[in-house]
Amino acid sequence: KQEVTQIPAALSVPEGENLVLNCSFTDSAIYNLQWFRQDPGKGLTSLLLIQSSQREQTSGRLNASLDKSSGRSTLYIAASQPGDSATYLCAVRGSYIPTFGRGTSLIVHP
Amino acid sequence: EPEVTQTPSHQVTQMGQEVILRCVPISNHLYFYWYRQILGQKVEFLVSFYNNEISEKSEIFDDQFSVERPDGSNFTLKIRSTKLEDSAMYFCASRPLGNTGELFFGEGSRLTVL
Numbered sequence: 001k002q003e004v005t006q007i008p009a010a011l012s013v014p015e016g017e018n019l020v021l022n023c024s025f026t027d028s029a030i031y032n033l034q035w036f037r038q039d040p041g042k043g044l045t046s047l048l049l050i051q052s053s054q055r056e057q058t059s060g061r062l063n064a065s066l067d068k069s070s071g072r073s074t075l076y077i078a079a080s081q082p083g084d085s086a087t088y089l090c091a092v093r094g095s096y097i098p099t100f101g102r103g104t105s106l107i108v109h110p
Numbered sequence: 111e112p113e114v115t116q117t118p119s120h121q122v123t124q125m126g127q128e129v130i131l132r133c134v135p136i137s138n139h140l141y142f143y144w145y146r147q148i149l150g151q152k153v154e155f156l157v158s159f160y161n162n163e164i165s166e167k168s169e170i171f172d173d174q175f176s177v178e179r180p181d182g183s184n185f186t187l188k189i190r191s192t193k194l195e196d197s198a199m200y201f202c203a204s205r206p207l208g209n210t211g212e213l214f215f216g217e218g219s220r221l222t223v224l
Contacts, residue, residue: 031209043201043217044153051210089153091213097143097166098203098213100153 002027004092006101013108019077021104023090026071030094033073035064038087038103047088048075080108112136116202116216123223126191131219133185133202141211142185143203144177146170147218153201159185192223 003026013019023033032051036044048057048064050073056065063076073090087103115134123129135142144156157167157177164177174196176188185204189196199218205211 034213036215041199041220044203044215046212046214049212091153093213097155097158097168099155100145102152 002092002094002099004090004099004101006088006090006104008104009102010105011107013080013106015081015108015110017080017108019080019106021075021077021088021106023073023075023092023101024071025073025092025099027094028068028071030068030092032093033064033066034091034093034098035062035073035075036089036091038089040087044089077106080106082108082110084108112214114202114204114214114216116200116219118219119217120220121222123192123221125194125223129189129192129221131187131189131200131202131221133187133216134183135185135202135204136206136214137183138206139204139211139214140207141165141205142179143213144187145201145203145215146198147201148195148198156187156200189221192221194223197221197223 005024007022034049035047050057050066061078066073085107087105089103091098091100117132142159147153155168157171158165178186201218202216205213
């Protein structure tokens with residue numbers, strides 16, 4: 001059974017900082033890993049999808065990396081802004097169903 | 111941009127009543143999922159659906175729950191005899207055929223059982 005862990009559980013930073021959110025998984029036999037953003041009481045918005053054959057993906061200020069052999073992914077947020085405040089979730093998919101971590105709750109204060 | 115739509119956005123029901131949550135997946139997607147998120151907790155898998163049948167289900171998805179694709183576009187989750195602990199946000203998701211497809215989620219249906 002796949003287990004997904006996200007560290008830290010919560011993060012509070014001043015605006016402008018560069019951030020690293022971590023996601024680790026126990027079974028490296030995956031097809032892809034997807035990072036989501038969730039605002040309070042809202043749905044999940046896809047941020048980045050990394051296929052198992054890829055090392056990283058970038059979208060704007062976001063960069064996600066994947067080290068499948070060590071079971072790790074990181075989401076890098078450059079020059080954080082108050083609008084980045086949300087919960088960030090990673091989901092890992094292999095031959096089993098997509099499995100989520102508990103998320104990292106991020107607050108960026110002005 | 112195509113999206114997954116869910117209705118209702120919020121439903122309040124009395125304990126013991128039946129609830130149907132509806133989802134319209136993205137039109138060319140073939141895999142459908144229901145997840146739930148109890149307030150403050152992680153997103154939990156309930157069931158996956160492919161080719162008009164359940165492909166996987168979790169231990170949460172017991173006889174109280176059922177899914178259906180009644181008309182080729184809608185995908186429904188029925189919860190019979192609701193309990194207080196069924197109060198949660200229920201998310202529908204879909205993805206296209208293939209192992210590399212991106213998963214798209216709806217905005218969720220918040221269920222409150224009184």
